[in-house]
Amino acid sequence: EIVLxxxxxxxxxxxxxxxxxxxxxxxxxxxxxxxWYQQKPGQxxxxxxxxASSRATGIPDTFSGTGSGTEFTLTISRLEPEDFAVxxxxxxxxxxxxxxGGTKVEIK
Amino acid sequence: QVQxxxxxxxxxxxxxxxxxxxxxxxxxxxxxYIHWVRQAPGQGLEWMAWINPNSGVTEYTQKFQGRVxxxxxxxxxxxxxxxxxxxxxxxxxxxxxxxxxxxxxxGQGTLVTVSS
Numbered sequence: 001e002i003v004l005x006x007x008x009x010x011x012x013x014x015x016x017x018x019x020x021x022x023x024x025x026x027x028x029x030x031x032x033x034x035x036w037y038q039q040k041p042g043q044x045x046x047x048x049x050x051x052a053s054s055r056a057t058g059i060p061d062t063f064s065g066t067g068s069g070t071e072f073t074l075t076i077s078r079l080e081p082e083d084f085a086v087x088x089x090x091x092x093x094x095x096x097x098x099x100x101g102g103t104k105v106e107i108k
Numbered sequence: 109q110v111q112x113x114x115x116x117x118x119x120x121x122x123x124x125x126x127x128x129x130x131x132x133x134x135x136x137x138x139x140x141y142i143h144w145v146r147q148a149p150g151q152g153l154e155w156m157a158w159i160n161p162n163s164g165v166t167e168y169t170q171k172f173q174g175r176v177x178x179x180x181x182x183x184x185x186x187x188x189x190x191x192x193x194x195x196x197x198x199x200x201x202x203x204x205x206x207x208x209x210x211x212x213x214x215g216q217g218t219l220v221t222v223s224s
Contacts, residue, residue: 001170035210037153044203044214045153056212088153092210095167097143099153 002027002091004100012108019076021103023089028069033093036065036074039102040085048087049074079105110134112142112204112215119221125192128218130204137185138162140206144178144189147217148200156202159187194222 003026013019023034032052037045047056049065052072062077076083084107089100115129130142144156157168159178166178172191180187187204201217 037211039153044217045211046214047207047210047212050210054209056209090153090155090211095158096169097155097158099145099155102152 001096002029002094002098004089004091004098006087006089006100006103008103009101010104010106012106013079014108015079015081017079019074019079019083019105021074021076021087021089021105023067023072023074023100025070025072025091029072029091029093031093032068033091034065034067034072035090035092036063037088037090038083038085039088045088076105081107110206110213112206112213114202114204114215114218117219117221119223120194121224122195122222124194124222125190126194126220127188127190128202128204128220130187130189130215132185132187132206135206137180138182140208142178142180142187143205143211144176145203145205145211146200147203148197151200154200157189161187191220194220196222198222 005024007022034052036049039045053065064075086102086104088102111133113131138161141158143158157178159166161180177190199222203217204215205211
């Protein structure tokens with residue numbers, strides 16, 4: 001099973017700042033089958049990024065994903081008030097899928 | 109539009125079983141895998157299992173092997189997740205999920221509470 005480790009656990013930033021979230025895999029995630037999700041309190045997660053760098057439908061270009069192999073990054077170029085949430089990475093290259101533990105982006 | 113509508117909240121005693129349903133609409137049911145993901149209170153997301161609705165083939169994470177069973181009824185485009193031998197640690201929201209590129213579409217979640 002591929003283990004995903006996200007860092008930091010919590011990111012305290014102000015609106016307008018840049019957020020950089022990391023996701024490290026225990027083994028290579030080939031074909032860049034890595035996704036990022038956003039979850040707000042009381043809601044189901046929402047797909048942001050798939051294939052490591054492709055934005056899902058309706059996701060603004062302030063969100064971008066990069067990386068390959070075992071190192072992946074989600075960047076929010078300029079935080080809007082509605083972007084404060086928990087973010088999860090997920091690998092789907094293996095038939096046994098897995099999520100990272102999450103990064104909470106909170107208002108400083 | 110794609111919709112996944114799950115059954116309502118459940119309260120179960122330790123040792124019991126729970127079966128959650130997930131009614132799919134708005135797409136070809138047999139075209140995409142359905143996954144089950146759970147989230148304990150204040151915790152992260154945990155992938156549990158998937159089913160290929162076309163073939164019925166399933167895959168389960170080892171943690172739940174022997175305790176979880178995922179099935180489907182193609183005639184009513186519904187998937188099911190049954191979890192047995194419940195413990196307090198199984199208290200969580202259970203989601204069914206499907207998608208084309210990844211986990212594009214999520215059900216609303218079903219809260220399962222294990223309480224004596």
